[in-house]
Amino acid sequence: MTDVRPAHPNALPARGARGPSGGLRPAHPNPLPARGEREPSVGETGHGRPLLDVRHLRIEFPTRRGVLTAVDDVTFAIAPGEVLGVVGESGAGKSLTGAAIIGLLEPPGHIAGGEILLDGARIDHLPHDEMRRVRGRRIGAIFQDPLASLDPLYSIGSQLIETIRTHLPMSEAAARTRAVELLQEVGIPAAARRIDHYPHQFSGGMRQRVVIALALAANPRLIIADEPTTALDVSIQAQIITLLRRLCREYGTAVMLITHDMGVIAETADRVAVMYAGRIVEIGPVADVIRAPKHPYTIGLMGSIPSVTADRERLVQIEGSMPRLTAIPSGCPFHPRCNRVFDRCLHERPELFDARTSRAACWLHAGES
Amino acid sequence: MSGPTLLQVSRVTKVFDVSPPWSARVLARQPRLLLHAVDDVSFAIRRGETLGLVGESGCGKSTVARLIVGLYRLSSGTITYDGLDVGALAKGRGPRSLRRKLQMIFQDPYASLNPRWRVADIVAEPIRAQRLLRGNRSIRARVDALLTQVGLAAADGQKYPHQFSGGQRQRISIARALASEPEFLVCDEPTSALDVSVQAQVLNLMRDLQRQLGLTYLFISHNLAVVHHVADRVGVMYLGRIVELAGKATLFTRPRHPYTRMLLDAIPDLAMTGKSRVPVAGEVPNPLSPPSGCTFHPRCPYANDRCRTEVPALKRAPGDEGAADDIVACHAVEESRLDVTPRVVRMAEET
Amino acid sequence: MSANRVAVALRQSWDSDLAYSFRHSPYAMAAAVVFLLCVGSSTFAPWVAPHNPFDLGQLDLSNSLKPPMWLQGGEPAFPLGTDDQGRDILSTILFGARISLAVGICSVLFSMVLGVGLGLLAGYVGGKTDAFIMRVADVQLSFPAILIALLIDGVARALLPRAHESLAFYVLVLSIGVSGWVQYARTVRGSTLVEKNKEYVQAARLFGIHPLAIMARHVLPNVLGPVLVIGTIHIATAIITEATLSFLGVGVPPTQPSLGTLIRIGNDFLFSGEWWVTLFPGIALVVMVLAINLLGDWLRDALNPRLRT
């Protein structure tokens, strides 16, 4: 896959205009170009015009000790049929980003800046009812715990049928036929019989497939999958991953796959975004990020993964731990742990610079673009 | 690297009674239900080595761990540590010194520390309980030393667990386990709840401690790559039984049991060699009604009639010149129906 | 040095999440003020009350059934009027609240100790002990609390016909206390079942710590949160139970009237037009119970980590 770079990757001058102290509040991005003409997308995708376009997303939590910025200036895009993997340590802001896109941020968390566009139309700040229609119809969601997405009191069939009929004009019988098809699609054997079973009658891997069937019920263009395989055993993980990949290929569904398992990303994603302390530190084609990571954090991350093929005495170790939201360091948030830190890192916040095929938010790559 | 046998687990079985309450059994005529969480498991660990134990969720790994440290009573079989009977520990007897020498590190760094205690008190608990040191001053000095040893600051002792990240909490757990100067550590998925970069810190720390203190580990994980990194020998469990036990090199290059192969094939391919994972049909069966014969037969591509009826025994594979303790429980291997060298090529490519 | 430490501790607790949520909850603050007023004024009733209604020397029958001071015939000396024996209503309320609160708090403490102890035991030991304790709890739960209290009171009366007057307070505490332990036991058992399987308890077992010590030092502190919440709300229930019992005439004797007794006595005058004899003790009871309930509700929310921001 080659990365087709738009002519003007950094369409928002506001980013460059920030003071050297790296004030945390960027000036509001310039008004967008008029719809209709094909504007260069901010977060480029490998496939031309993006389906999902997230620009300068900032998520804040007002707390008694001041405002916490949990996601800060996150920009990326996903094209139809593309799988974007999002990796990062616990607390990096992956789930919040996903939740913001499907409009399920839990108060007091809220979108404090930036915008989210689906098919060119803004979906952040949609009224509650409209967002509910977008969710399910145009964006499907899969979460880590399949039990949390299924109602134990209803058979999986009635849940599927209800979801289908909420979003698509279909008769009960037609919806039922479609439900059976969906279950077959996600690999549930004897679907016609099992459709009347209740969630507890399924094993963990099967439940997760039912959840995927639910997410697919209305043929959404985009699926947000937040750790869909984390609770599952390796052997079942492989089944779910294969399934997601296939759906993506056959229906052109775009997937944002959130996980902290690099292995899953390596197999599934086309591009990968690495998050750290609420920001994207590196984004690029998956092979490049994994084989030749650019950001020191990604380099450390890749080195710390044990492998079954290489015998290593010690794993690469990134000293320290990710900062708390209350104490995000100035400049590059990774600088206290970085082994290549220099003066500039302490005071100025790096934006995403082109680093050959990928982009990294690191001053080491400032000159390359 | 490894010396004489330290821990000997012989034909150990653990049965849980998971029957419905007595009233339901009488009124609704429900039968008694017995769950064989661990079924006739035997292995030995030599001093100074690390035995890895892998398997899918619910296969009985944690139960083995708890049996060894005496948190559960054995249903049958024996476990001896340095010749002493560990089974007595579970009954509240057994020599105190044994308690000291066998310690455990748990999976969940959030649940394994009492949230209302200061870290210094948490780490000092085994010292006080075993009366290893007297006087607050010497205990405090020891706690400070332990915290420093696991890479924390002595001043951290005054904080509460919620003020630490997952990896730091796991360090506190390790410090606490080290407090009674154990020789043998049972590590039940110590890094499964941690991020990879944090996992690397903890794994490195555990390896350093093993060097410095001459510790012996039983290291449980469901992550084959982690086990590959830490273990000298590896046991593979499936539905309460060990199906293959072999030296690391053998197990990862020439896995014999079809289940071991399946697990290895299911590892995500980080090196992106273009290989896609082989998705395996089926899931772990219900342990309450395990399949007859070889419990793996419903998922096994090599299963035949014998597999469906006869339980395979753990033995050396035919024509195996490897170490005497590379053993596998599979009829197909015994009957030489399996090819033995499928993975060498990939290894060579990588290294 | 130690004063300094106290100051630090004070600052820390002021800064804590609980104190913060308290400072930001007007209901809780108002309720706390009212509750403290109730506790304070009734504790110091002998000094605060304008009269001592139980000093027979101070009573004057010519003062009987005076209306509140703002009505015609009222006197400023008796702000809320007097009852049929010429006792000042305000003073009887203050003294009565003292008894009501004492019964409420003591009986709740009693059921708390009983319930927490049995709940811990049931949850930690499990098996037959658990089954036995919980069956007893089930059986007890199928009787209304009032019935149990009546039963105990009746038995006490039959056993100690003479000493009953002086022991009335203790009998009351016992009967209300015994009828309330089940809720604590169930809550604590539930949390104990959860805590005991947590790995820090397993670790403590590994160090060879005695089960009783584990229960006391590890499990107990971690299951106490919900107990405190129930306890607070229970004080209100206990006060009402006491009032009901006293209203039914099986509570404290009329010579030492609690709020409930006052309401019962006043009830007789309701139809002859002297409403104040029963209304003011009634209001006092409602206000006190409401304040305690509001405090309990706040505590429940404040201790619930899911609701914390």
Ligand SMILES: Nc1ncnc2c1ncn2[C@@H]1O[C@H](COP(=O)(O)OP(=O)(O)OP(=O)(O)O)[C@@H](O)[C@H]1O
């Ligand atoms: N209600 C809240 N109030 C304050 N901070 C919050 C709240 N919810 C989430 N956060 C913070 O936002 C940050 C990002 O959380 P998020 O759930 O997105 O992390 P994540 O990357 O999905 O991590 P994980 O891998 O653990 O799921 C975390 O540091 C978290 O502490």
Ligand SMILES: Nc1ncnc2c1ncn2[C@@H]1O[C@H](COP(=O)(O)OP(=O)(O)OP(=O)(O)O)[C@@H](O)[C@H]1O
């Ligand atoms: N105390 C218990 N009572 C009844 N059944 C139990 C108990 N502990 C474990 N089991 C059962 O025994 C089997 C083995 O459990 P165990 O916890 O040892 O598995 P595991 O391999 O550690 O799995 P995981 O990877 O999920 O931790 C499971 O089926 C489990 O449900």
Ligand code: SF4
């Ligand atoms: S014994 Fe048979 S079923 Fe079991 S693993 Fe071997 S070949 Fe497969």
Ligand SMILES: [Mg+2]
């Ligand atoms: Mg998350």
Ligand SMILES: [Mg+2]
């Ligand atoms: Mg386990």
